[in-house]
Every structure is written in structure tokens, then in C-alpha cells.
Amino acid sequence: MDRLTKTFLAIIGVLIILSPIGILLVWNYGDAWGEWDPSDLSNQVHEKLTGMEKLSSTWTHAVLPDYNVPGWEDKLHASVGYIISAVVGVALVLGAYYALMKFVSPSS
Amino acid sequence: MHIPDGYLGPYTCMFFYIVMIPFWYKGIKWLKNLHPKQVPLLGVLTAFSFLVMMYNLPVPDGTTAHIVGGTIIAILIGPWAATVSISIVLLIQALFFGDGGITTYAANCFNMAVVLPFVGYYTYRVLRTKINDVAAAGIGAYVGLVTAAIVAGFEFGLQPYIQQGYCPYTFWVSVPAMAFAHLVTAGPAAAVVTATVLWYVKKSQPELFSMGEPEALRG
Numbered sequence: 393m394d395r396l397t398k399t400f401l402a403i404i405g406v407l408i409i410l411s412p413i414g415i416l417l418v419w420n421y422g423d424a425w426g427e428w429d430p431s432d433l434s435n436q437v438h439e440k441l442t443g444m445e446k447l448s449s450t451w452t453h454a455v456l457p458d459y460n461v462p463g464w465e466d467k468l469h470a471s472v473g474y475i476i477s478a479v480v481g482v483a484l485v486l487g488a489y490y491a492l493m494k495f496v497s498p499s500s
Numbered sequence: 501m502h503i504p505d506g507y508l509g510p511y512t513c514m515f516f517y518i519v520m521i522p523f524w525y526k527g528i529k530w531l532k533n534l535h536p537k538q539v540p541l542l543g544v545l546t547a548f549s550f551l552v553m554m555y556n557l558p559v560p561d562g563t564t565a566h567i568v569g570g571t572i573i574a575i576l577i578g579p580w581a582a583t584v585s586i587s588i589v590l591l592i593q594a595l596f597f598g599d600g601g602i603t604t605y606a607a608n609c610f611n612m613a614v615v616l617p618f619v620g621y622y623t624y625r626v627l628r629t630k631i632n633d634v635a636a637a638g639i640g641a642y643v644g645l646v647t648a649a650i651v652a653g654f655e656f657g658l659q660p661y662i663q664q665g666y667c668p669y670t671f672w673v674s675v676p677a678m679a680f681a682h683l684v685t686a687g688p689a690a691a692v693v694t695a696t697v698l699w700y701v702k703k704s705q706p707e708l709f710s711m712g713e714p715e716a717l718r719g
Contacts, residue, residue, distance in 0.1 A: 393540050394537060394540075394541065394705070394708075395704065395705060396541060396701060396704065396705050396708055397540045397541045397544050399700075399704075400541070400544040400545065400548055401544055403548065404544060404547050404548060404551060407548070407551040407552070407554075407555075408551065411551065411554050411555070413555060414554045414555040414556045414566075415556065417556065417557070417558055418556045418557070418558050418564045421556075421558055421559075421562055421563065421564050422562050422563050422564075423563065423564070424501070424502075424556070424563055424564045424565060424566075424681070425563050425674070425677045425678055425681055426503060426504075426507060426652075426656050426667065426674065426677075426678070427502060427504055430506050433668070437668045437669075439668055440665075441506075441665050441666065441668060442665045443506070443509055443663065443664070443665030443666045444506035444507065444665060444666050444667075445506070446506075447505050447506040447509075447510075447601075447603055447666070448504065448505050448506030449505075450505040450506075450601065450602050450603050451505065451594065451595070451598070451601070451602045453595075454595065454596055454597055454598035455596055456596060456597050457597065457598040458597070458598060458599070459554060459597050459599070474554070477554075477597060478551060478554060480596070481550050481551075481554075481592060481593075481596070481597065482547045482550060482551065484592045484596060485546050485547050485550045485588060485589055485592050486543055486546070486547055488588050488591065488592060489542070489543050489546050489585070489588055490543065492528070492531075492584070492588065493531070493539060493543075496528060496531045496532060497532075
């Protein structure tokens with residue numbers, strides 16, 4: 393493993409530990425534009441969004457929805473949930489990446 | 501910038517799946533060009549991209565935005581590598597964290613895994629001949645992220661004209677909103693992060709700085 397990869401590994405560790413900044417900094421902020429809950433949006437525009445209602449429940453099996461353990465609402469719990477999500481996410485991303493690499497097997 | 505399920509109708513979603521097939525195909529095929537030494541680096545950069553997207557930044561209008569890290573990957577490894585790597589991140593985010601969507605997955609890949617790294621990379625390549633390459637990388641990241649946000653804004657905003665009952669806002673609303681969040685908050689953040697990373701790489705391992713070049717890969 394080269395030096396740059398090692399440096400990035402260290403950065404990844406720091407980013408995981410500091411990840412709660414990503415929610416605490418915007419605790420009282422709304423959602424990103426276009427990422428609102430469908431029923432809230434429907435009330436906002438006074439319009440029944442039938443297609444959206446149907447498609448929005450396409451996938452309901454997210455284990456850590458919104459990068460949190462369901463029910464961990466307060467700042468402390470949400471921060472711990474966020475760190476757990478960061479660790480799980482990094483593991484899944486690396487797992488998927490190496491699975492794809494095995495399939496592609498570069499330079500072989 | 502993650503379009504959730506329900507905001508784009510079936511025709512729009514299908515259109516982007518068809519558009520993305522050649523990009524995914526080319527990207528995965530391109531991975532064979534990777535030098536064995538680059539394999540772990542692209543892995544950590546993919547994890548890096550996942551993590552930087554968790555850093556929601558406050559936008560003055562009360563919303564949030566985040567950076568993607570796509571231009572960094574495009575410059576250090578190559579834009580096609582960024583396409584694959586960010587597509588992996590978006591898939592994990594949609595499946596396990598409910599961020600983005602399944603029906604909108606291809607549209608999100610088009611914005612963040614194609615438009616962003618390619619615009620960022622080529623902006624960098626053009627500017628690099630005229631100005632300092634670290635500055636060129638920062639500006640590339642800025643332009644790439646803002647362009648991707650505007651393209652996402654157009655997708656939201658064209659939806660009411662294609663099929664009703666999904667995203668209710670036309671592009672007169674969605675494009676300025678998406679552009680604003682990324683022009684003032686996420687764009688500058690992307691520029692600073694990208695320039696800092698590239699400055700460090702140039703200083704510590706200058707030989708890696710040019711590894712994303714097609715010539716260097718063949719040589």
C-alpha cells in the first residue's frame with residue numbers, strides 16, 4: 393500500500409469520528425432541496441401527488457434510514473447513529489468495490 | 501443532490517437508465533486500465549466520497565448541500581474511474597441509508613457520477629495549461645459540482661412537463677434553488693477540499709499527480 397493510500401485511510405478514520413458535524417451543523421436546517429418527505433411536500437403545494445406517493449415507497453428496506461438507527465432522535469444518539477452509519481457505509485462501499493474489482497480483475 | 505424515489509416519473513427514470521448503460525459499461529471496462537498500485541487508492545477514494553457526502557453543509561436559505569469528491573477521483577485516477585466509484589457509493593446510499601432512490605438511481609448517477617467528474621476533470625485540464633494546477637483543480641471541482649446541481653435542477657424541473665404527480669416544481673424554481681445551494685456553500689467547499697488534497701498529493705507524491713493522464717496510463 394503506497395503512502396497516499398495510507399494517508400487517505402487516516403483521513404477516512406478522522407472523517408468517521410468527526411462525521412456528526414455533518415448533522416449537528418445543520419440541526420435546525422430543513423432538508424436539501426428536493427429531498428422532502430412526499431406528504432409534507434403535498435401539503436406545501438396543496439396538490440395530491442399520486443405518482444410520487446406510489447413511487448416513494450419503492451424501497452423501504454434501508455437498515456439505517458437517514459444514516460441513523462431508527463428512533464435515535466436526540467443529538468447524542470443521532471451522532472452515535474451517524475458514526476455507526478459512517479462505519480457501516482465505508483465497509484459496504486469497500487466490500488462492493490472489491491467485489492467489482494474481483495469481477496473485473498484489472499491488469500491480469 | 502440525491503433525487504429521492506417519487507420525484508421523477510417512470511419515463512424520466514427509464515430514460516436515465518438507458519442513458520447510463522453505456523457509461524457504466526465503459527466505466528467498468530476502463531477499470532482494466534488501472535495499475536495494480538491504483539486499486540487500493542481508488543478503494544479509499546470511494547470510501548472518502550461516501551464520507552464527504554455525509555457532511556451536510558448549511559445553505560443560507562435554510563437547506564443543506566454537500567460535496568461529492570468526484571473531481572478528486574477524476575484527477576487522481578481518471579473520470580471513468582470516478583463514474584464507477586461514485587455509482588457504487590450512490591447504490592450503497594440508496595439501498596442501505598434511503599438516500600437517493602432506486603427508480604432515480606440512474607438519474608443520480610448521471611448527475612454525480614458522469615456530469616460532475618467529467619466537467620470537473622475537463623475544466624481542470626483546460627485551466628491547467630493557463631494557471632497553477634492546484635488552483636485549476638479547485639476551480640474544476642467547483643464548476644463540476646455546480647454544473648451537476650444545475651443538471652439535477654433541470655431534471656426536477658422538467659418532470660412537471662413530462663408527467664404530472666411527481667416533482668411539482670418547474671425548472672424556474674428548481675434550477676435557481678439547486679444552483680444557489682451549490683454556488684454559495686457546497687461549491688466553495690468542494691474547491692477548497694479538492695485544491696487541498698491535490699496540493700498535498702503534488703507535494704508528497706508528484707508522480708501520482710499525472711497518473712490520471714491517459715498517456716501516463718499507457719506508458
